[in-house]
Amino acid sequence: MLILPTTDARLEPYRLTGSPLVARAPKAPLTRTAFAAAHVVSDPLLERSPWDGRPAVDWDTTLAFRAQLWDQGLHLAEAMDTAQRGMGVDWPTALELIQRTMAAAKAHPMRPRVACGAGTDHLPLADLTTPDAIAAAYETQAEAIEAAGGQLILMASRAFTAIKAGPDIYHSVYRRLIDGAAQPVILHWLGDMFDPGLAGYWGSTDIAAASDFVLTLIKENPAKVDGIKISLLDQAHEEAFRARLPPGVRLYTGDDFNYAPLIAGDGTHHSHALLGIFAAIAPAASQALEALALGDLATYNRLLDPTVPLSREIFRAPTRFYKAGIAFLAWLNGHQRHFIMPAGFQSSRDITHYAAVFRLADAAGLLARPDLAEARMAQLLALHGVEQT
Template sequence: MNKPVMPASSLSLKLPTAGGGMETYRLAASRSFPAKLESTLNRVAFSAAHVVADPLADVDPWLTAAVDWDRTIAFREHVWDLGLGVAEAMDTAQRGMGLDWPTSLELIQRSVRAAKARGAGALVFSGAGTDHLAAEDAKTLDDVIRAYEHQIAAIEKAGGRIILMASRALAKIARHPDDYAEVYARVLSQVREPVIIHWLGDMFDPALAGYWGAADLGKAMDTAVAIINAHASKVDGVKISLLDKQREIDMRRRLAGGVKMYTGDDFNYAELIAGDDKGYSHALLGIFDAIAPAASYALSRLAASDAKGFHDVLGPTVALSRHIFKAPTRFYKTGIVFMAYLNGHQDHFNMVGGQESTRSTLHLAELFRLADQAGLLANPELATRRMKAVLALRGLEA
């Protein structure tokens, strides 16, 4: 196992500060992580992968998604090389926030084909939701069920596995926890293989407030656990995205045997994955897109019973993740794509929906500092040039 290398750095640039000035920032000693997994893992870990926009497409970005398919699939190859799975067509890919269902299905089909070409080691699960059904057009539970069935059938036809995403339409029309129980029972009874159920909190999507039929999270969890455990044979696991580590731990301990907990907590993932004497969480994380090499190496250290090595690598990434996912949390995707740009996975900072504009220059500058301090800039020289280019575009001399 190669250990991260930390050569000295003499790079610097000027970055804006909160007080309205500019400071000279000197980069820290960089780290180098293996480009491919060199051992085995004892956690199942998914990266919720982003899509690369096509900056030269003749479209209006706020209205039409244009995807650079070659770069998008190349990024998934990068994730698979590192031993991580791909959680496809999730909100990280701007699903329902710029990426519509037809484009999402094409993304899923391409990703599943690429995974199958690699063989058994390339894990991919894909999001099935109801986003082709406008919430205002959903009148009955049957409308929601048919929408889920439509997307599940299309993904299974492509040979894919399912992540059952939360439904804005269901959140709008459900009046009681029993409505959720009915919808999930009917949908789960039809899936070919066990699914991952995604509980996405309203900090990620305000339209999902009150999911599982209650504004009180304790009552909502009671309903979710009851539904999952009643259909445990159809559930591979549950991803909880509430940014509340204790609720995740509590839910994890209540799940039926064999049902995995996949942490979606981009604030506390290191300690949740490490676990305690009563269990641990697997991972399905948006931040694993941005920190995939470090995450892979850290997980390999955990599998080798090197808890200190795990925390030494993954611990410093948490400050970056908390910054990227700060409120309004739904804008975290901008930071994810900015990291991909800094690290050379794409040669531009353009996003589906024009969402490169959703974070401030100060936010991006602090992201650069935190990424550097965590050793996450794969090529510091390239990252520095690109940071300077973004600052220049925003009227600042770096």
């Protein structure tokens, strides 16, 4: 039993009650494409200047975390915001991550898909003030990703909003990137709840106008667009948007609040997945998708429904700090030896948040090794002055 803090500054006893899900490969081919966006594991013994320098990465542990996702039939979204792009992880580190991950993926028996984030973050915003400069920056990263064998995710870039770009600039840059890519790309629409610097993306603060623009962009050359990831935390918008997509273009939900009904679909349309939360709930996600493929909606809901309160806590405002919850669960479940993140990002959330995540993960059957999770939670509580009796 643990003594856990509450949001109103009380301490309450808590006893683990969940039945852990056992991670395994799916027993049937999945009918939804599911990318899990994974985090980066630090090497705290090599870290020297966590706020100002390049992060020291524990490469073996970082790649082992990805391998266990692949073992469960999930694909990987690499070097995305979940991996702290622009929030502790720079482009040189991201590129090394991509290269190492692609080599590991090619050797993995599940032959997973890996889609990798291409952006403009190797250059300062002061150097990205024209459409040509923005496009060339994207192309630098895209060429490196394609050389490693990765599929492109054209990450949303703060460079557009920094120059208050209108739709014409977005159109010229994205048309050049989509048409020039070696294989169909995944577009990336990240709401300002994930990154305040992306407010007004696609050249408008009006979501309807932005939607019309990006749909037109896709319809100009749908053969070169695999899909679009939308992370606006708005279920109704996503459902309306995906119904307007050209045949063959996927909607990859990035809605970490409403993914369960969006992936299940409405009988006519459904979303696929490109989600940070899937890295944290992999056994439930994999086995729920298996059930969906077998037509067992009751089991799908039974497995995924308890993960939604957990995801909503991890992704609660300020949403951009959600990466801490992903790494926290990886530590509790024995996927890494410590709870230290690039740039000291673990400090972005408070102890009551981690206590809530602990409770909700237990309820969802996602504490794989309960004794270990309890011991590590006790360590974190002690560091925050909550001694166990």
